[in-house]
Structures are given as C-alpha cells and as structure tokens.
Amino acid sequence: MSGKKIKQNKVFQLIRNNPVPIMFVIICVICIPLSGYSAGYLISEIITRIVRNSFLIISLLIPIMAGMGLNFGMTLGAMAGEIGLILVSDWQVVGIPGVVLAMIISIPISVLLGWFCGKILNLAKGREMVTSYIISYFISGVYQLIVLYAMGPIIPIKHSSLVLPRGYGIRNTVNLLSMRQCLDNILAIRIGTISIPIVPFLIIAVLCFIMVWFRKTKLGQDMRAVGQDMEVARAAGIKVEKTRILSIIISTVLAGFGMVIYLQNMGTLNTYNSHTQIGMFCIAALLVGGASVDKASIGNVFLGVILFHLMFIVAPKAGMNLIGQAQLGEYFRVFVSYAVITLALVLYESKKRRAGTLTGRKLADAQEDDK
Amino acid sequence: MKIPRRLWLRAAAVVLLILIGVLMFFIGRQHSILVDNKTIEIDGVTYKALDLCEVSIDGSAPEELVPRDRIQVNVMGQSHKLVVTYTDEFWEEKRVEIRFRTPVFEEMMLMSIPAVANGLSVDKFLTHFESQAITVDQIEQGETISIDDDTAAFDI
Numbered sequence: 359m360s361g362k363k364i365k366q367n368k369v370f371q372l373i374r375n376n377p378v379p380i381m382f383v384i385i386c387v388i389c390i391p392l393s394g395y396s397a398g399y400l401i402s403e404i405i406t407r408i409v410r411n412s413f414l415i416i417s418l419l420i421p422i423m424a425g426m427g428l429n430f431g432m433t434l435g436a437m438a439g440e441i442g443l444i445l446v447s448d449w450q451v452v453g454i455p456g457v458v459l460a461m462i463i464s465i466p467i468s469v470l471l472g473w474f475c476g477k478i479l480n481l482a483k484g485r486e487m488v489t490s491y492i493i494s495y496f497i498s499g500v501y502q503l504i505v506l507y508a509m510g511p512i513i514p515i516k517h518s519s520l521v522l523p524r525g526y527g528i529r530n531t532v533n534l535l536s537m538r539q540c541l542d543n544i545l546a547i548r549i550g551t552i553s554i555p556i557v558p559f560l561i562i563a564v565l566c567f568i569m570v571w572f573r574k575t576k577l578g579q580d581m582r583a584v585g586q587d588m589e590v591a592r593a594a595g596i597k598v599e600k601t602r603i604l605s606i607i608i609s610t611v612l613a614g615f616g617m618v619i620y621l622q623n624m625g626t627l628n629t630y631n632s633h634t635q636i637g638m639f640c641i642a643a644l645l646v647g648g649a650s651v652d653k654a655s656i657g658n659v660f661l662g663v664i665l666f667h668l669m670f671i672v673a674p675k676a677g678m679n680l681i682g683q684a685q686l687g688e689y690f691r692v693f694v695s696y697a698v699i700t701l702a703l704v705l706y707e708s709k710k711r712r713a714g715t716l717t718g719r720k721l722a723d724a725q726e727d728d729k
Numbered sequence: 730m731k732i733p734r735r736l737w738l739r740a741a742a743v744v745l746l747i748l749i750g751v752l753m754f755f756i757g758r759q760h761s762i763l764v765d766n767k768t769i770e771i772d773g774v775t776y777k778a779l780d781l782c783e784v785s786i787d788g789s790a791p792e793e794l795v796p797r798d799r800i801q802v803n804v805m806g807q808s809h810k811l812v813v814t815y816t817d818e819f820w821e822e823k824r825v826e827i828r829f830r831t832p833v834f835e836e837m838m839l840m841s842i843p844a845v846a847n848g849l850s851v852d853k854f855l856t857h858f859e860s861q862a863i864t865v866d867q868i869e870q871g872e873t874i875s876i877d878d879d880t881a882a883f884d885i
Binding site: 455456458463465 | 753754757760803
C-alpha cells in the first residue's frame with residue numbers, strides 16, 4: 359500500500375472513530391465567527407464552564423470503567439448536594455465552610471442513594487443506562503416530596519427566605535450569594551480580561567490524579583476486569599456485584615460534590631429543576647469529547663466541556679445574528695444534547711455489531727481452514 | 730471479639746468527617762450585627778449617641794455613623810474585632826479596639842456603639858435582637874411553584 363493511501367486510511371479511521379467531536383468542531387468553527395464574540399470573552403466563558411462542570415463529568419468515569427455505561431443516576435448525587443446546600447443556607451453557614459459542610463452533608467445521602475441505585479442496577483445487568491435514567495426520575499419524585507412537604511414540619515427550616523409562605527416546603531429559588539464563587543475567588547489570577555480561578559482548577563487536577571491513581575489500585579483493577587467481562591471477573595474471584603455497587607456509590611458521592619461546586623459557581627439553586635438536566639448535559643459533554651458507553655478518559659472530559667459549552671455559548675448569538683432569533687440557538691443547544699447522546703448510542707451499538715460480525719467471520723474462516 | 734482494623738479505619742473516617750463538619754459549622758456561621766449609634770439606657774444610666782464615629786468589624790471598610798444611625802454588618806465565625814474611632818466632646822480623636830465573641834446560635838444581634846465607647850462589657854453592648862418587621866416575603870400570600878411534568882402529581 360502506498361504512503362498516500364495509508365495516510366488516507368488513517369484520516370478515514372480518525373473520522374470514523376471520532377464522528378461526534380469532529381461534528382462539534384465543525385459546528386463551533388461555523389458558529390464562532392457568526393456569533394461575533396471576542397476571543398477573550400470566549401476563553402473567559404470556557405474557563406468558567408470548565409470550573410463549573412468538570413467535576414460533575416469526571417464523576418461519570420468510574421461507572422464506565424466498571425462497564426455500567428453512562429451513569430444517568432448521577433442526578434441522585436446532584437440531589438444530595440442540593441439538600442446539603444439547602445440545609446447549609448438555613449443554618450447560615452457561608453463561604454468556603456458552607457461549601458465544605460454542604461459536601462459533607464451530601465456524603466451519607468449520596469452513599470445511601472448510590473447503594474440503592476447500585477443494587478437495582480445489579481438486577482438489571484445489560485440495561486444499566488435506561489434503568490439508572492428511570493431511577494433518577496423516581497428519586498427526583500422522592501426529593502420533591504421531601505423538599506415540598508417534609509422540609510418545614512419534619513426537617514426544621516426556619517428562615518423565611520427559604521420556606522414557602524404557606525409555612526412548609528422550599529421556595530423555587532434558594533439564594534446562594536453568601537457562598538457564590540467563594541472557591542473561584544481565592545488566588546484567582548487575572549490576565550487582561552480573563553480571570554483564572556486557581557483553587558477550582560487545583561481541585562479538579564487533584565481529582566484527575568486520584569482517578570489515574572484509582573485505576574491502578576486493586577479496586578480500580580477489579581472494576582476494569584468487571585467492565586471487560588463479568589463472568590471472567592467472577593471466575594477470577596472478584597465480587598462482581600459489590601464492585602459494581604461501589605462504582606455507583608463513588609460516582610454518586612463525586613456527583614454530589616460536583617453539584618455543590620457547580621451551584622456555588624452559579625450562586626443560585628433552582629430547587630426543583632437544577633438537577634433534572636444536569637445528568638443529560640454532563641453525559642452529552644462527555645460524549646462530545648469522544649467518549650463512548652464503554653470507554654472514557656480524562657481527556658474526553660476536558661475536550662467535551664470545551665466543545666459542548668463553546669457551542670452553548672456561541673449558538674444563541676449565532677442564531678440571533680443569522681436568523682434574528684436567539685431562541686433558535688437555545689433550542690439548538692437542547693436539541694443537540696439529546697441528538698449527541700442518541701448518535702453516540704447508535705454509533706456504539708453499530709460498532710459493537712460490526713465487531714461481532716467481524717469476530718464471527720474470523721471464526722468461520724478459522725473453521726474453514728481447519729477442515 | 731477483636732474489631733478488624735478496616736472497621737476501625739472506617740469509623741475513624743466517619744468521626745473525622747463529623748468533626749470537620751462541626752468545625753465548618755462553627756467557623757462558617759454567619760451572624761448579622763446591627764450596629765446602632767443611638768442614645769441608650771442601660772441599668773438606669775443613659776449613654777449618649779456619639780456625634781460622629783467610624784466603625785469597622787473584622788477589618789471591613791469603616792462605616793461612618795451619625796446619631797440615630799443603624800447599619801447591618803454580616804460577620805462569619807465567633808471571634809471578631811471591633812474598631813470604633815470617634816471624636817469626643819473635647820475634640821480629641823479616640824480609638825476603641827476590642828475583641829468580642831458572638832454566641833453560635835444567635836443570628837441577629839444589636840450592638841450599641843455608645844455602650845462600647847463607654848467601656849461596657851460585651852453582654853451589655855451586644856444583645857439579642859428579634860426582627861419585628863414584616864418582610865415582603867411574609868406579606869406575599871402565595872408563591873407559585875413552577876409545575877412541570879415532575880411536580881404535576883403534587884397538589885401544591
């Protein structure tokens with residue numbers, strides 16, 4: 359084969375293996391000039407989005423490692439983080455201590471929910487994603503029941519700024535101004551118009567190192583073994599069910615922390631809706647970064663956040679400048695997140711089938727040769 | 730029965746988390762202090778409001794107060810430093826610098842600057858304050874919860 363053909367083949371392979379990131383790069387390349395935003399503004403916005411979302415997206419890596427696919431159940435951890443923030447707001451604990459306390463409160467709730475989710479997912483092996491998606495809706499109902507009815511009469515909430523005028527239930531919006539960007543503002547470096555929050559980046563870096571280290575631990579190796587083949591792992595003496603539950607618990611706890619970091623950056627908590635879309639957007643971002651249902655890396659997380667959120671930033675303005683309606687861009691971003699997930703799942707399935715057919719063919723050829 | 734080492738470690742981790750949580754509660758607890766420059770009577774003695782003073786708590790930017798002024802300062806934690814600078818009746822500038830502690834479960838307190846200037850103890854110049862005002866939130870008759878597919882089942 360000539361060198362030119364090999365090169366062409368490599369390009370074709372690259373396109374075939376990374377259709378989603380390439381599609382997003384093309385969308386961004388078209389939309390950036392149309393939006394008319396300056397480079398400084400875009401970089402500043404991207405830094406904010408990386409700080410806000412990376413922790414949440416990294417929490418998705420462990421279940422993928424354990425072969426449980428994309429954990430839509432991360433919403434459970436997000437809800438735990440929100441409960442922590444509601445309680446901390448009522449106790450008037452502010453700033454970084456408030457953020458840390460909210461994380462600590464979220465831990466037992468996340469562990470409990472993660473254990474519950476893991477138990478159910480063990481009963482639905484092979485259909486983890488759809489099961490975790492439905493569990494997130496179920497627990498969202500329980501969360502709403504607690505926040506709407508139990509907070510006030512059962513769980514004491516005394517601040518009128520939090521409780522609905524009827525005397526129980528939490529208001530639509532919880533103001534987190536007392537802890538808004540408290541992590542981002544420590545040791546922030548300013549380069550021109552761009553502010554670089556050092557502490558959140560350090561936290562994310564530490565989490566990345568923990569992820570790399572975790573893969574090499576006994577539990578990490580067990581999870582990878584379970585992810586590759588459950589039966590082989592079981593034969594090797596690995597407690598498959600326990601390992602899978604642990605992966606979901608770790609993911610849920612990290613999602614709880616991530617949600618606290620996300621909301622402290624936003625400065626406001628939308629009590630009944632903040633968590634509903636978070637799982638979808640995090641999963642979409644990870645897939646945009648080139649991850650698949652069974653393979654994801656830290657690189658995918660950052661590439662995904664940059665590409666996905668770049669599109670989020672530029673699409674409304676590009677829509678406005680192109681058609682005169684910013685809503686088109688808003689619509690576009692929601693529609694694209696769902697489309698990306700669908701496309702990634704379809705591609706994953708077709709790849710798996712193609713690999714299956716190829717293996718079958720090789721086996722048939724080998725049998726032919728034996729005859 | 731011997732307790733396994735792993736169980737000890739787990740128990741220690743839980744205790745450590747609880748301790749950090751309690752510590753965070755204490756150091757992050759916010760208190761609202763109403764700094765008041767009004768003539769006040771304490772134990773039958775009248776302390777006159779200062780003509781002009783500057784008040785700073787925990788190194789915040791100094792706030793200027795004239796008689797009958799009241800400002801709200803939000804502070805974090807229990808231990809605080811108060812600096813009051815004022816001019817007395819002989820036109821001499823005086824500076825009062827004191828450290829005081831706020832009770833953990835007190836949310837709003839009233840601080841009398843004339844009492845501080847006259848050297849009264851903390852329990853005299855810093856007292857519990859109960860807000861009597863009806864806030865806009867309280868007179869609002871009903872806040873509507875945005876009902877979507879998830880909340881539609883509830884009769885709100």
